[in-house]
Amino acid sequence: MITAAQLRAARALLGVDQRTLAELSGVSVPTIQRMESSKGNVRGVVETLTKVIEALDRAGIELLGENAQGTGTGRGVRLKTPAHTSQN
Numbered sequence: 001m002i003t004a005a006q007l008r009a010a011r012a013l014l015g016v017d018q019r020t021l022a023e024l025s026g027v028s029v030p031t032i033q034r035m036e037s038s039k040g041n042v043r044g045v046v047e048t049l050t051k052v053i054e055a056l057d058r059a060g061i062e063l064l065g066e067n068a069q070g071t072g073t074g075r076g077v078r079l080k081t082p083a084h085t086s087q088n
Helices: 004-014 018-025 029-036 046-059
Strands: 061-064 076-079
Touching (some): 004 046, 018 046, 046 061
Antiparallel strands (some): 061 076
């Protein structure tokens, strides 16, 4: 599950517009616009939602659920720590 607010926040963290997210996920710009204008949880075709969530994951976004560990409550997003960093 992803909320419209999480989707907008994820795009903001990545610094990408709706067109870029559409290209990254393989869905149309109107689909991204519809998702972002949803009230609460984004609803739609599961395959389409999966494409968007997977694209965000590949771009480095972690979606936080209601009960995610942290200091606050509620849903959110954050940038993931790279799996490995080069240390010279």
